[in-house]
Amino acid sequence: MPFAAVLLDLDGTLLDTIPDLANASNGMRLELGLPPLSRETIASYVGKGTENLVLRTLSNNPDGSTPDAGDVRQGLEIFGRHYHAVNGDQAVLYPGVVEGLNAFKAAGLRMAVVTNKPTEFTLPLLARSGIAGFFEHIVCGDTCERKKPDPMPLLHACELLRVDPAQVLAIGDSVNDALAARAANMAVLAVPYGYNEGMDVRTLEVDDIVMSIKEAARWALRNHTNNEP
Numbered sequence: 001m002p003f004a005a006v007l008l009d010l011d012g013t014l015l016d017t018i019p020d021l022a023n024a025s026n027g028m029r030l031e032l033g034l035p036p037l038s039r040e041t042i043a044s045y046v047g048k049g050t051e052n053l054v055l056r057t058l059s060n061n062p063d064g065s066t067p068d069a070g071d072v073r074q075g076l077e078i079f080g081r082h083y084h085a086v087n088g089d090q091a092v093l094y095p096g097v098v099e100g101l102n103a104f105k106a107a108g109l110r111m112a113v114v115t116n117k118p119t120e121f122t123l124p125l126l127a128r129s130g131i132a133g134f135f136e137h138i139v140c141g142d143t144c145e146r147k148k149p150d151p152m153p154l155l156h157a158c159e160l161l162r163v164d165p166a167q168v169l170a171i172g173d174s175v176n177d178a179l180a181a182r183a184a185n186m187a188v189l190a191v192p193y194g195y196n197e198g199m200d201v202r203t204l205e206v207d208d209i210v211m212s213i214k215e216a217a218r219w220a221l222r223n224h225t226n227n228e229p
């Protein structure tokens with residue numbers, strides 16, 4: 001069956017947001033009297049939304065166990081202030097993103113972003129990135145009751161687009177995207193250049209690993225076009 005739509009993850013798939021996320025995380029740590037963390041460590045904490053990123057960077061622990069809820073509230077407030085100040089300053093589109101999105105568009109596939117990043121950070125970032133016009137809908141980490149790896153946000157995007165999940169291709173960089181897509185009964189591709197919570201993308205249960213969004217478009221059109229025999 002040909003694909004009707006593509007659902008794209010944001011952080012680590014379309015945009016490299018680690019420099020800005022690291023600056024905001026370390027800005028928060030500095031205000032709280034904590035030493036900075038490396039970008040690599042912070043990248044391994046990205047993927048399950050901002051609250052988890054703050055929990056993990058506060059405790060410097062992937063499980064996010066922190067001493068008390070007051071610290072977390074304060075951390076979120078400080079992180080938010082720092083991230084709003086730098087969001088998009090150093091974020092860059094990965095190579096092949098614009099070519100890939102143009103190829104999907106030319107093939108008549110409809111597109112939406114499904115990210116665990118909250119709306120307050122996602123919309124200004126996408127507006128600055130120059131690619132917002134490709135997407136009919138933006139589903140953020142706070143749009144639905146549950147985030148990826150739950151299938152809910154992907155299924156919500158399907159409802160907004162009025163497409164059957166069986167006709168949808170999801171593309172992401174992490175275990176959260178892979179699990180959510182599988183649970184939603186969608187085909188899913190992984191890119192290897194993002195942030196898979198410190199794990200190798202080859203461990204993911206996906207249909208294929210592609211080096212870029214451009215290659216993802218080639219994969220989709222090669223495997224599932226209307227001209228398929």
Ligand SMILES: O=C(O)COP(=O)(O)O
Pocket residue numbers: 009010011012046047048049050053114115116117118141148
């Ligand atoms: O905000 C995050 O934790 C990651 O966002 P993503 O779902 O776009 O990768």
Ligand SMILES: [Mg+2]
Pocket residue numbers: 009010011012013047172173174194195
């Ligand atoms: Mg991601």
